[in-house]
Amino acid sequence: xxxxxxxxxxxxxxxxxxxxxxxxxxxxxxxxxxxxxxxxxxxxxxxxxxxxxxxxxxxxxxxxxxxxxxxxxxxxxxxxxxxxxxxxxxxxxxxxxxxxxxxxxxxxxxxxxxxxxxxxxxxxxxxxxxxxxxxxxxxxxxxxxxxxxxxxxxxxxxxxxxxxxxxxxxxxxxxxxxxxxxxxxxxxxxxxxxxxxxxxxxxxxxxxxxxxxxxxxxxxxxxxxxxxxxxxxxxxxxxxxxxxxxxxxxxxxxxxxxxxxxxxxxxxxxxxxxxxxxxxxxxxxxxxxxxxxxxxxxxxxxxxxxxxxxxxxxxxxxxxxxxxxxxxxxxxxxxxxxxxxxxxxxxxxxxxxxxxxxxxxxxxxxxxxxxxxxxxxxxxxxxxxxxxxxxxxxxxxxxxxxxxxxxxxxxxxxxxxxxxxxxxxxxxxxxxxxxxxxxxxxxxxxxxxxxxxxxxxxxxxxxxxxxxxxxxxxxxxxxxxxxxxxxxxxxxxxxxxxxxxxxxxxxxxxxxxxxxxxxxxxxxxxxxxxxxxxxxxxxxxxxxxxxxxxxxxxxxxxxxxxxxxxxxxxxxxxxxxxxxxxxxxxxxxxxxxxxxxxxxxxxxxxxxxxxxxxxxxxxxxxxxxxxxxxxxxxxxxxxxxxxxxxxxxxxxxxxxxxxxxxxxxxxxxxxxxxxxxxxxxxxxxxxxxxxxxxxxxxxxxxxxxx
Amino acid sequence: xxxxxxxxxxxxxxxxxxxxxxxxxxxxxxxxxxxxxxxxxxxxxxxxxxxxxxxxxxxxxxxxxxxxxxxxxxxxxxxxxxxxxxxxxxxxxxxxxxxxxxxxxxxxxxxxxxxxx
Numbered sequence: 056x057x058x059x060x061x062x063x064x065x066x067x068x069x070x071x072x073x074x075x076x077x078x079x080x081x082x083x084x085x086x087x088x089x090x091x092x093x094x095x096x097x098x099x100x101x102x103x104x105x106x107x108x109x110x111x112x113x114x115x116x117x118x119x120x121x122x123x124x125x126x127x128x129x130x131x132x133x134x135x136x137x138x139x140x141x142x143x144x145x146x147x148x149x150x151x152x153x154x155x156x157x158x159x160x161x162x163x164x165x166x167x168x169x170x171x172x173x174x175x176x177x178x179x180x181x182x183x184x185x186x187x188x189x190x191x192x193x194x195x196x197x198x199x200x201x202x203x204x205x206x207x208x209x210x211x212x213x214x215x216x217x218x219x220x221x222x223x224x225x226x227x228x229x230x231x232x233x234x235x236x237x238x239x240x241x242x243x244x245x246x247x248x249x250x251x252x253x254x255x256x257x258x259x260x261x262x263x264x265x266x267x268x269x270x271x272x273x274x275x276x277x278x279x280x281x282x283x284x285x286x287x288x289x290x291x292x293x294x295x296x297x298x299x300x301x302x303x304x305x306x307x308x309x310x311x312x313x314x315x316x317x318x319x320x321x322x323x324x325x326x327x328x329x330x331x332x333x334x335x336x337x338x339x340x341x342x343x344x345x346x347x348x349x350x351x352x353x354x355x356x357x358x359x360x361x362x363x364x365x366x367x368x369x370x371x372x373x374x375x376x377x378x379x380x381x382x383x384x385x386x387x388x389x390x391x392x393x394x395x396x397x398x399x400x401x402x403x404x405x406x407x408x409x410x411x412x413x414x415x416x417x418x419x420x421x422x423x424x425x426x427x428x429x430x431x432x433x434x435x436x437x438x439x440x441x442x443x444x445x446x447x448x449x450x451x452x453x454x455x456x457x458x459x460x461x462x463x464x465x466x467x468x469x470x471x472x473x474x475x476x477x478x479x480x481x482x483x484x485x486x487x488x489x490x491x492x493x494x495x496x497x498x499x500x501x502x503x504x505x506x507x508x509x510x511x512x513x514x515x516x517x518x519x520x521x522x523x524x525x526x527x528x529x530x531x532x533x534x535x536x537x538x539x540x541x542x543x544x545x546x547x548x549x550x551x552x553x554x555x556x557x558x559x560x561x562x563x564x565x566x567x568x569x570x571x572x573x574x575x576x577x578x579x580x581x582x583x584x585x586x587x588x589x590x591x592x593x594x595x596x597x598x599x600x601x602x603x604x605x606x607x608x609x610x611x612x613x614x615x616x617x618x619x620x621x622x623x624x625x626x627x628x629x630x631x632x633x634x635x636x637x638x639x640x641x642x643x644x645x646x647x648x649x650x651x652x653x654x655x656x657x658x659x660x661x662x663x664x665x666x667x668x669x670x671x672x673x674x675x676x677x678x679x680x681x682x683x684x685x686x687x688x689x690x691x692x693x694x695x696x697x698x699x700x701x702x703x704x705x706x707x708x709x710x711x712x713x714x715x716x717x718x719x720x721x722x723x724x725x726x727x728x729x730x731x732x733x734x735x736x737x738x739x740x741x742x743x744x745x746x747x748x749x750x751x752x753x754x755x756x757x758x759x760x761x
Numbered sequence: 762x763x764x765x766x767x768x769x770x771x772x773x774x775x776x777x778x779x780x781x782x783x784x785x786x787x788x789x790x791x792x793x794x795x796x797x798x799x800x801x802x803x804x805x806x807x808x809x810x811x812x813x814x815x816x817x818x819x820x821x822x823x824x825x826x827x828x829x830x831x832x833x834x835x836x837x838x839x840x841x842x843x844x845x846x847x848x849x850x851x852x853x854x855x856x857x858x859x860x861x862x863x864x865x866x867x868x869x870x871x872x873x874x875x876x877x878x
Contacts, residue, residue: 094847094854181797253811255818269798270812276798310797314769317796318850321768325852332855 067103100336107343114350127368128361132353139349147345151338158330165319174316177309184306185269188298189278193267196280196294199227203284203292208237215240225296226250229284233257237290243297245273250295252281260291275303359387363394375402431525432508436486438520440465451689452508452528453478474500478508478526485512486522496529502744504711506530538734541716545603553600556593563589602727606716610655612738616648617656619694619759623681626660635675636668641682649694649759655735656759659743662728663698663755670702670753677701685761692761693741701752705745714743732757762844762863763816765853766794766801773848774865776826779839786828789845792819 077096118136121129199218203211215227215238224243230236234251241247250272252260256279260266265282272295281293298306319326359379366377375398379391426433426446432453435444445453445460453460453475460468465486469479478497485493492513499506507529515521567586574582620642627638664679671677682697706713714733729743736743741759748754766772771793778786793802795812801819804810813819830838844865846857857863 094858097855178796182799185797255811255813255822268800268812270800271795271798271802271810306797310795313796317768318770321765321770322850322852325856329852329855 067106070099070103097332097336100340104336104339104343107340107347111343111346111350114347118350126361127364128357131360132357135353135357136349139353140346143345143349144342147338147342151334154334155331158334159327162323162326162330166323171316171320174309174313178313181306181309184302185276185278185298188302189267189269189280192278192294192296193280195221196282196292199294200282200284200292203229212238212240223296223299225294228293228295229290230293231290232261246295246297250279250293252279252293256281266293269298272297275300276306359391363390366394366398370398370401373405375399375405431527434460434482434524434526436465436482436521436524440483440486442468443521444523449526452506452526478510481510482512482522482524489514497526504530507533537715541730542606545606545716549600549604552596553604556597556600560590560593563593602731603716606727606731606734612652612655614650614652617651617653618648619646619656619683619696622653622656623660623683623696626657626664627681630664630668633668633677635677637676637678639678639680641680641684644684646683646685646694647761649761651739651759655738659732659735659757660696660698662732663757666728666755667698667700667702667753670700674701686758688758693758694761696757696759697754698757699748699752699754701748701750704747704751705753709745713745762865766792766816769794769796770850770853771848773845774823775841775843775845776828777841777843778828778830779841780830781837783831786830788826788828790823790826792823 118129118133122133195218199214202214206214211229215229219225219227219240219242224241224246226239226241226243226246226249228236228249228251229238230249230251234249236249239247239249251257252266256266256268260281260283267278267280269276269278271277276298278296278298279293280296281291283289283291297303359382362379366379369377377398378395381388381391381395426444427448429446429448432449432451433444433446434442434449437443441462441464442460443462445457447457450457450460453472455472463471465479465483469476477499481495481497485495490512492511494509494511497508497510499508508526509529510524510526512522512524515523563586567582570582571579623640623642627640630636630638664681667679668677671679678701680697680699682695682699684695684697686693686695714729716727716730733743736757736759739759741757744756744758746754746756762772771791774790774792776786776788776790780786789806791802791804791806793804794800795802798812800812800814801816802810802812803819803822811822813822842865844857844863846854846863849857
C-alpha cells in the first residue's frame with residue numbers, strides 16, 4: 056500500500072514538474088502555443104502543489120506525533136529534517152529572489168524606444184506604400200471607368216478584360232447594386248467569384264458614391280476601389296487588386312512585428328506577474344520536493360537507527376531475542392550485524408549469569424537455612440558500621456527482631472538498647488582497630504541477671520569491608536558449671552563435716568554425763584551450758600549439712616499434672632495456725648494444670664512462704680500475698696506464682712548470685728532455700744525471680760512452663 | 762479590454778443562444794486591429810471577415826448579430842455573450858480572470874427574435 060502511494064506521489068511530482076516546465080517555456084516563448092491550455096495547466100499545477108503540500112503536512116504531523124510519543128528514531132528524523140530544511144531553504148530563497156529580479160530586468164530590457172520608433176516608422180512607411188498603390192490603382196480605375204462610359208454595356212466585358220490583362224492579379228466587376236453582376240473579369244483563378252463590398256462599404260458607397268480602401272483578402276492584402284459610373288441607379292464599377300507578393304509579405308512582416316511589440320508592451324505587467332507566478336510555483340514545487348525528498352531521506356536514514364534504538368530498548372529490558380535486518384554492506388549494515396552478534400552474546404551471557412545467580416541463590420538459601428538453624432548468633436557488620444546480617448539466634452540472644460537489627464548502625468543500636476552497649480562497644484572497637492580474629496566474653500545486664508556471651512569475630516577479606524561476629528550464650532553453661540561446683544562443694548561438705556558431727560555430739564554428751572556428777576555449783580552449770588552449746592551447734596551444723604546434702608542430691612522429677620491453686624491452698628493451710636500472719640490469695644483465674652513434681656513444688660512453696668514470713672519477723676502483723684496468673688515469655692506460655700511480703704525488701708545489690716548457695720541476708724540462714732528453689736524451678740524448665748514490691752517488700756515469682 | 766484591442770491583442774467574443782428543448786446556437790467572433798490598414802477587423806470562425814475604420818462600427822457589428830432560429834412558436838431564449846479568455850495570450854488570462862476591466866458587460870438586453878423577411 057505504501058509502495059503504491061509512493062509511486063503515485065512520484066508520478067504526481069514528475070507530472071507537475073513537466074507541466075510547470077512546459078508552462079514556463081510557453082510563457083517565455085510567446086502566447087500562441089499556449090493558447091487555451093494556460094488556465095487548465097495552471098489549475099492542475101496548483102492542485103498538484105496543493106496535493107504535495109497536503110501529503111507533506113500529513114507526513115510531518117505523523118512525524119511530530121511519533122516524536123512526541125517517543126517512538127524510536129522519530130526525534131532523530133525530525134532533527135535531521137529540520138537540519139536539511141535549514142540547509143535547503145536559504146539558497147532556495149536566495150535563488151528565488153535573484154531569479155525574480157532577473158526576470159523582471161529581462162522583461163524590461165525587451166522594450167526600447169528606438170525599436171518602438173522604428174516599428175512605428177515601418178508602419179507609416181507601409182501605409183504610404185499602400186496609399187501609393189491605391190493611387191496607382193485609382194488612376195487605372197479611372198481610365199477603365201472613362202472607357203466604359205464611352206462604350207455600350209455589351210462591350211463592357213471586353214473593356215474590362217483588357218484592363219484585367221494588364222498587370223497584377225485583379226478582379227474587375229461591373230454590377231448593379233445590390234448584387235447583379237453585369238460584367239466580371241479576373242486575372243487570377245482565385246478571384247473568379249464576385250467580391251461584393253460588405254454592408255458597411257456598400258453604405259459608404261451609397262453615401263459617398265466612391266470607395267477606395269486597402270483590406271485583407273484571402274490571406275493577403277488587397278485594394279478595393281469602386282464608384283458608380285453615373286448618377287443614382289447607375290451600375291457600380293469595382294476593382295479588387297491583390298498586392299504583389301513582394302510587397303504584401305514585407306508589409307505583413309512589419310505589421311506582425313509592430314503588433315508583437317505592442318502586445319508585449321501592453322502585457323509587460325502581466326508578463327511579470329505570470330513569470331513571477333510560474334517561478335513561484337516552480338519554487339514551491341522545488342521546496343516541497345526538497346521537503347518530500349528530505350522526509351524520504353531522513354526516513355531512510357533513521358529507519359535503521361530507529362530499529363536499532365527499539366532493539367536496544369528491548370535488550371535493555373532483558374529481551375535478547377532480537378535480530379535486526381541486515382541490508383547492504385554499508386556502516387549501518389555493519390552496525391546491525393554487530394548489534395545482532397552483541398545481543399546474541401548478551402543473551403548467552405545472561406543465561407549463564409541467570410544460572411549462576413540461581414546457583415548462588417540456592418547456596419544463599421542453604422547458607423540462610425544453616426544460619427537460621429544455628430543456635431549461635433551471627434552478625435554481619437559492614438564498613439559503615441551497620442548491621443548487614445543477623446540470624447534468628449542473634450535476634451533471640453539480643454532480644455530484637457532481625458528486621459530491627461539489619462540496617463541499623465551499631466551506635467544507634469546502643470542508643471536504642473542500653474543493655475547492648477557493652478557488646479556494641481567491643482564490636483566498634485574491634486571493627487575500628489581492624490583485628491583479623493578475636494574472641495571476647497561480654498556480659499550484658501538482663502534485669503537481675505547477666506547474660507554472658509562468648510563473642511568471636513573475624514575481619515572480612517575482599518571487596519566488602521566489615522566483620523563477621525558469632526556469639527554464644529554462655530549464661531546457662533556458666534550457671535550449670537557453677538551449680539555443679541556448688542553441688543560438689545555441698546557433697547564434700549556433707550561428707551566431710553557430717554561424719555565428725557556425731558562423735559563430737561556423743562563426746563560432749565559423754566563428758567557431761569561423766570563429769571556432771573563430780574562437779575557442783577557454778578562449775579557444774581558451766582559444764583552443762585558448754586555441753587548444750589556444743590550439742591546445739593552440732594545440731595545446727597547437722598542441719599546445715601543436711602541442707603547441703605539435699606542441695607547436692609540429684610533427684611529425678613516425677614512429673615504429673617498439678618493444679619497449682621490446690622497445691623498452694625494445701626501448703627497455706629499449714630500456716631493458718633499463725634495468728635500473726637494474714638494471707639491474701641488471688642488464685643481464682645483459669646489456670647491449667649502444669650506438668651510438675653508436686654513434692655518438689657511443695658518444697659519451693661514452703662521455702663518462699665518461709666522466706667516471706669522470716670522477712671517480716673520484726674513486724675507484729677505479717678502479711679503475704681500469693682497470686683497465680685498466666686504469662687508469656689519468648690513465645691511460651693508460663694504459669695506465674697507470686698509470693699509477696701511487706702518486709703524490708705530486697706537487699707541492696709540483689710542480683711542472680713543471691714540464688715546461689717550460701718547467700719542470705721538472714722543472720723541464721725545458710726542461704727540454701729533460694730538456691731534449692733531456683734534449682735527445682737530450673738529442673739522444671741522454669742525460673743525463679745525476685746523483684747521489689749510496690750509499697751514495700753519483695754515479690755518472688757516462680758515461672759513454670761505449661 | 763478595448764485598450765488591449767488597440768494594442769493588437771485579438772479578442773474572441775462568443776455568442777451563445779440557448780433555446781429550450783433545442784441545440785444551442787454558438788458563434789465566435791474575432792476582433793482585431795490592423796495598424797498597417799488602420800482598421801478594425803472582424804471575422805467569424807468558419808466564415809468571412811469585414812473591416813471597419815472606426816471602433817464604434819466594429820462594436821456595432823459585434824452587437825448586431827443575426828441568428829436563424831428554428832421555425833416554431835415563441836420559446837424562452839437565453840443569450841450568453843462572453844469573452845473567451847482561453848483565446849487570450851497566457852499572460853493576460855489571469856488578469857482577465859481577476860481584473861474587473863476585463864468583464865464583458867452586456868449593454869443590450871435580451872431582444873425578442875426578429876423575423877427576417
